[in-house]
Every structure is written in C-alpha cells, then in structure tokens.
Amino acid sequence: MSRYRVVLAAAVVVLLPVFAGAEPYLAVAKGLKCGTCHVAASGGGKRTAYGNTYAQTELPARTLDLGTIWTGELGSYFAVGGDARGGWRQVDVPGQRSATDTDLDEFLAYAEIRPVPKYLTLYVDARLRPDDPVIREQWARLTLPGGRWSLRAGEFFLPFGWRLEDDSAFIRQVPGINFNTPDKGWELGYERGPWTAQLAVTRGTAGGPEVDSGKQYSLRLSRVLQGWRVGGSLNLNDAKVGDRRMHNLFAGVRTGPVAWLAELDYIVDEGTPTGRRASWTSLLEANYGYRKGHNLKLTYEWFDPDDAVDEDERNRLSVVWEYAPFQFLQARLGYRNYTGIPQNAVQNREQLFAELHVFF
C-alpha cells in the first residue's frame, strides 16, 4: 500500500461513526451506509460490532489499552449497548435573565437478540429512569437470504432525510420525525450496491395511540458512494385532523477533511386553523475533522414557517467543537445563535452548551 493510500485510509478511519445518536457526517466521510455502523438501516440507536470497533480504535484522539475491544457482542445471539448524555446549558434571551440548566439528559440502553443470526433480529431501545423506563423502539426484523430485502415490524423511528443526533435542528423538529416520535407499523427495507431504501407504513400518531384509520407512509431512498451521496424522502400522514405531506432532498459530500451535509424539506399541512400551510426547512453543515479525535461543526439552518407569509423566516447558526479524548467518551462544546422576527425575543436567543457523552 502506498504512503498516500495509508494516509487516506487513516483520514477516512478518523471519521468513522461512533456517536449514539446518528452522526451522518461520519458516514458521508467514510462513504458507508448508516446501517454499517448502526443496527437500524437508517441510522441511530445501537451500534454494530463494526461501529463499536472503529469507535474505540480509530475515532478517539488516543486509545487506552484495556486489553480488549468492546463490540457489544455477548455471543452470536445477543448484543447490548448504551448511551448516556448530560451537560450544562445556558440560554440567553434578549431582555431576560440568562437561564442555565445542568442535567443528565438521558440514559439509553439497547438490547439486540438474534434468534436466527443474520436473519431474525429482535431489538429494544429503552430510555431508563429509576421508576419509569420508556421504550423508544421495539421491533423485529426479518432479513431474507442475500441481505437485500428485510421486513421490520414494531415501533421504530421513521426514515426521513438525515437522522441527525440533534432533535432541535429545524429539519428534525419541524417535520416531527425525530428521536422523540417513534411510530408503530412495519417497514420494508432494500439494500443493493450503493442503493438503500426504506418504505414504512405506520400509525401516523407520533408516538400516540391510534386514533383513526389513516396511516403514515414514509419512503426514503438514497444512493451512497465513496465520496458523496444523494437521496430523497416522501412522507404522507393521512390523518383525521388534516393530512400532512412532506418531501425532502438530502445530500452529502466529502471534500478533503470536510464532510458536508445538506437537506431541504417542503412540508404541507392541511389541518391548520387557517387551512393549508406550506413550510420550508433547510440545513447546510460542514464538519472539519482537523485532527484525530476532533471535529469542528458549522451548521446553518433556515426555516420558513409559512410560505404565504413574508418576513417570518428564522435562522439558526451553530458552531460546535466535538472532542473524543479516548474510547467511550465524547465532549461537545457549542454555541447556537437563533435569529427570527424581532417581536419574538425567544426566536432571537443564544445558547451555549457543554455536553459529555458516554457510550458503549
């Protein structure tokens, strides 16, 4: 292997997926599908043995010698994993006193049971609390021989656009498809060469009980290549309160040490008090992996709540430094600047945060 190839391989390996919430820029940088490092084909949740291994050996600034590599695998039939996040946050709203908050935000535990390894998987993702555990995902997946087709049934996060870890991003918050809103139903998955696709039919109640016979249909299709990828999603929620239709295009490209993400969403609601309302959200993100274990993330987001109303748009600009000093640990320090209409102070807030993330 030439010196150049070794350098390139090392640079690519640095950007492998590790963090529990999906960090799709890492997949873009590596040229891998989300399902390579996560149990779910569209990313997020428990990491695979592959994801865990690289997370410990290549991602952090240095790897402590613990004598073994934790893969989460407890034999052929069982695997576990987990994530814990907590930190400090300060929010400054113009004209108001600063608000600070320090908390353990969440502790997630994952269990994967494989009664028939490679073909049949049972999966649980639980947010643990002392007296009130909450199941986020619980599903069974049957993968057909050859691995191209799979069928998943149960409660799971829906496929739609980039599955960012940050649920407060406009492209996660506004569509309402995020880590707070699993839905029950089934999903057909397809993997072939550079193509990955998921078609889900679910209740459409964003985590609530079924209230009508309408369903939510989610289709996500993307083509994944070594240095770039492009995809699109369609979503129709046929609901008694008024249909919602969502469409998006998303893309990622790697230019040297920078991995770029972009997404544009168009959302149409039929059930608002003023009738039909169409909104737009977008994201543009640059991730600069300037040194092993370090990533500088610059994100710009835009949100137009109603395309029939002028001058109501909002922006969000974020600068986040991510540092993985050694395996199982990530620190994150960030600043977000929200800009919106001047008469709403909260839309013009600033936020500072520091977060520690322990994962295994």
Added chain:
Amino acid sequence: MSEPTTTRTETRRGACARLAMLAALLAGCSAGNGSGLDVSGRPLGEGGDVPLAPTLAAIQANVFDPFCVVCHSGANAPLGLRLDAASSFTNLVSVRSRQVGSLFRVEPGQPDRSYLVQKLEGTAAEGRQMPLDGPPLPQATIDFVRQWIADGALPGGAGPGAGPPVVVSLAPQPGSMLAAMPADITAGFDRDIDASTVNDQTFTLVRSNDGVFDNGDDVAITPAAVGLAPMNARLAVMDLTGVPAVDDRYRVGLEGSGPNVVLDLDGIALDGEFDMALPSGDGTAGGDFVAEFEVAGLQPSLESIQANVFTPDCAVCHTGPPGPDLPAGLDLSSADASFANLVDQASIQQPAVDRVEPFDAEASYLVQKLEGAPGITGSRMPQGGPFLDQAVVDVIRSWIDSGADR
C-alpha cells in the same frame, strides 16, 4: 506513518477556505424582519393580538402559538397533542396525559396537578421541559397559565363568572366519534362543586341501543363509580371500568333541574343548558347538561350516516330552509332532507358534478368535500375540522357505491 507536512497544510488551507466561503454565504442570509406580523409570526389581525391574561385566548396567542405550535401542530404533532387555536382546549382540558396517565394535561382548578404546568416548569416525571430545547418560559408567564387553570380552565377568552356554576369541559368531546369505549368520562366545572351532589343520579350515561334516543329502548349504563376527582372539587369523573364496549351512540347527562341536581358549595344549581359550545348555561341556575358521543358503529345506510355523521357533524350548519343563511343551499338536518338535497343533485359550487352520484363515490362531490380532494371549491368539510376519519368516509363511499338508496 505520517502525512507530508506540505500536503497536510494545503489540505487545511483548502478546508479553511471552504469554511470561509460557507460563512460568507451564510452572512448574506437573514431572518424575516417581522413586518406586519404578530409575536407568533402570523399576520396582524389574524387573531393573535391579545395581551397576556389568564384566559385561554390570551395564552393561545402569547404562549401556544409563538412557542408550541412549531412542533405541536398538524398530523405529526407529538403524542397527538395539537396546540393550535382550533385544538388546544379539546386536547388539554380534562384530557389524560399520554406520558403520565394518572394526570390530566389540564385539570380545572388544579394547576399543580396539571401536566401542562409540570412540563412548562420542568417538574414532570417524563420527558424534557417544554418548550423543547428552548429557554423555559418566564415564571410570570407560566403563572398566567396557572391562574387560567385555577380559574377553571375555561375555553376562549372567558374568565371565571359570577353566575351559577357551569360545565367548562367534557371528555370525550361532545359530538366526537370514538374508536373505542373511553376509560372514563370527565366533566370540569368553573368552581368547586358539592361532592355529595355528584353521584349516579346526577351524572348519568345512557346509550341509544338503535341510534335514536328517547324511543323507549335506551339503555342506562351503570358505571363503576361516579364522584369528584381526588382532591379536585371542580372535576367530576365517571369511571367506566367494566362497562361493556358496545358500538352505539351515548348520551352524557349532568342534572341541573329536578330533585337531584349538581350544586356548588353555595347550594346553587348547575346552569347546564348546552348547545355544543362550552361553557354551558344560559345565565340562570338550573337546566340539564346533555351531550352525546359515539363509539364507532357506522353502517353504509343513509339512516346510519344521518344519525352518526350528518346530524352531529354537518347539520350544525347545514340546517334550515333555502336562503342566504343555509350554506351552499344544502340542508342535511334529516335523512329525508339529506336524500333530497344530495342524491342526483348538482353541486352549487361545481354544477357539473352531482353531490352524490349513485354507484360512483369517486365522482360524488360530497366525498370530494369530505376528503379535501384537489379542485374542490371552498374548504374541506367539516369546515375547520376536525375532519372525518377516513373509515367514516369509506362507509359513506360504500353507501354511494351501492346505489345511495334512501
């Protein structure tokens, strides 16, 4: 093995240049200047220009609209909790929390036990403080929410009245069609109620047995328990545990007249008259509160559709003789009127299309209006929602496709 220093430096310079380009690009973008908009980003005069006060209308304009509906709206509202102006009252007041089922989202008279307050103040047992990922609302703002709840959680812009006690909320929602029997029925009042007057004689439930009430075959339901909610003298609860789930129309009664009536702590009788708008009452003590809901049971016949759909959902507006006050000239107040005005009758809005074309639901304007099909004139029906469950529309389709017989 290390990367050549020159190559690494050039790569970093290139990355910095791209980041600088991105920064320059973003600097050219800006948020809206808010011209002509209210604090929620909606056009002035649309209804949100209300100073903060302990009323739902003011809280809607100053809290729900600007901070909550960005997520809590539309078909994908988390946990089905829509907080737009058309939905907030019915989704909050006397409705059980989906995260902590022992609590109501808003329990009239009990701000401390209302899950909405707990979520806003960050004391809820489940999930994160709301607004999600935003700064907490100022306590002074939350205090208005607290006061609104303490005053009885009245709908609209109403504050606590000085007249007789009234019903301010009912769950299930009056006129609603449910997929399953509710676990309980709750009625909220605008003040503390005398617990001894809330019992199975004053808070009643009957089912029609045949879709029609008062024809001698109504069935009285015997609930597991009836009384005031624990530590809340403003909320009456009828426990339906063990009650057989029968698809039928149900009628809830709260007595304001007769030998056994609901009384407040001053001995004043319930002002119960109800015409599908809460709070109840005509300003004079006395009068029974009567509201209906339905548990599925729809059949593809005009009689069933009339009883279960047209009468409760359409005839509120589509009633009366032809004239300027009758929407689209369409009277749906009885099965005879509905048949005469629908079947083989051209739409006024789109004369080339029949309102009901027998054997062809797809071509029937009624179905198009109910489903909000592209190309309809005016609004989807029922106007302003909530819209009919597709399963209900499918039954109407079946009736049409089978010939739309009388």
